[in-house]
Amino acid sequence: MQPELRDLIDRYSLPVPRYTSYPTAPHFHGGIGADTYARWLGSVAAGATMSLYLHIPYCDRLCWFCGCHTKHTLRYEPVAEYLKALHAEIDWVSAKLGGRGRVTAIHLGGGSPTLLTPEDLLALKAKLSTAFSLDANVQISVEIDPNDLDDGRYDAMATFGLTRASIGVQDFDPKVQKAINRIQSLEQTRAVVDAMRQRGIASVNLDLLYGLPFQTEDGLARTIGAALELAPDRVALFGYAHVPWMKPHQKMIPEEALPDRFARFGQAMLAGEMLAQAGLEPIGFDHFARPDDPLAIAAHEGRLRRNFQGYTDDAADVLIGLGASAIGQLPQGYVQNITPTGDYSKTVLAGSGATAKGFALTPADKMRARAIAALLCNFRLGEQDLAGFGAAATALLGEAEAIALTDADGMTEMRDGAFVVTERGRPFVRTIAARFDSYFGTGTARHSAAV
Structure with a gap:
């Protein structure tokens, strides 16, 4: 390897x-x-x-x-x-x-x-x-x-x-x-x-x-x-x-x-x-x-x-x-x-x-739930995935763009206005999704390995 x-x-x-x-x-x-x-x-x-x-x-x-x-x-x-x-x-x-x-x-x-x-x-x-x-x-x-x-x-x-x-x-x-x-x-x-x-x-x-x-x-x-x-x-x-x-x-x-x-x-x-x-x-x-x-x-x-x-x-x-x-x-x-x-x-x-x-669930929870589901199911997150959440959706998509623009590992990218998990990043999509989890690391829960 x-x-x-x-x-x-x-x-x-x-x-x-x-x-x-x-x-x-x-x-x-x-x-x-x-x-x-x-x-x-x-x-x-x-x-x-x-x-x-x-x-x-x-x-x-x-x-x-x-x-x-x-x-x-x-x-x-x-x-x-x-x-x-x-x-x-x-x-x-x-x-x-x-x-x-x-x-x-x-x-x-x-x-x-x-x-x-x-x-x-x-x-x-x-x-x-x-x-x-x-x-x-x-x-x-x-x-x-x-x-x-x-x-x-x-x-x-x-x-x-x-x-x-x-x-x-x-x-x-x-x-x-x-x-x-x-x-x-x-x-x-x-x-x-x-x-x-x-x-x-x-x-x-x-x-x-x-x-x-x-x-x-x-x-x-x-x-x-x-x-x-x-x-x-x-x-x-x-x-x-x-x-x-x-x-x-x-x-x-x-x-x-x-x-x-x-x-x-x-x-x-x-x-x-x-x-x-x-x-x-x-x-x-x-x-x-x-x-x-x-x-x-x-x-x-x-x-x-x-x-x-x-x-x-x-x-x-x-x-x-x-x-x-x-x-x-x-x-x-x-x-x-x-x-x-x-x-x-x-x-x-x-x-x-x-x-x-x-x-x-709060409205913010529902929005982030939809974003994480979009990444896990479709390996992409775009405006259509967050329709109805208004300014909060715009802010979250801004978070996603910042992640992609600073991704030196090539795991994610912006493509046609959407945040996309690349082929290289797909095996690690759970780790990428965790970036959008506002609760991750706030409790005492222990998890299994991402791959």
Whole structure:
């Protein structure tokens, strides 16, 4: 690796947020509670579109790399009890909405939502259908652990209305899998893809990771090659976030086996090049999609968005988070539920909302949120991205121009009146976006590496 590139990686791979929200979740505070959320739900427009995220915070095995809010269980009883609380929260939110809004997207995440029994999965769909007005073409995605599945669960997901299967892979190398406690063969994964497609679920997303323990470029290249054999419609290529101060189970991963920032950069570039050469278009800084996939089409048409699941073509006006730790987004701001499952269940079963904290957005917050989203989704920021913000937008664009004019590294430039992240700067777009984050560095939050 050339010394100049090593220098850039040193300076631009600093820990920064992933910007799935702005301000980011560490800045949420307890001044936003269930009463505030109820008022915000009460002001949702009758014709608003809504996206539902349902969090299932249980796994029957705990992967050491995981950064999600989840817990390990070998018994189904805690899951069944949790679902009673989830149904209760659905009823509470539905009552506050009063019939307003139309659901255009549903996402089940975790944890491992595929550990739900077929009966419980279909009961959950029935509850959602009763509580909300579901669009006839509602898009439904589920995060899938191949180790949980059988024919009954496959059939239940198809009956649920699944339109996209999001399959966790991470890496196919047995040594890497052992180090992260995620044993999963290519044959298992292929069987899931085949079962999904046999049931008419045409869209398949694979989640891959770089920066894992014992991972090498040669090994990652083999994983990418194997993943491409499955002909995925989308690939999410995430950098492993080693945050043991937040997720103590990550201490099970030997830190000396983790690739350094230079190796991580090489892995990311190699994987991205292989995916692009196979015909998958780069979407933002960590997604890839076939040219005819709705995500790629949204990117071409300037409709790409970013939320807590990453890049999306979901254009809903409101995101409703349901379940322990789930985050929602409304025009007024963000809300996040109680994280401990026991406290969450106790609260909602007592008839209350589960909001633990949140953030009410100011006009300045909304403007900077739009600017950061434009950079992450389109790698450019222009006047049209900040329409409606008046003099404040002019000032922010002035900040952007000053950054470009003093950028000796060639990461950004002014082009046709817009602030543009160059090809050289794209791998470091999160670091560039952080320049527009007025909260960055003001709290105690710690973040993962930018690449």
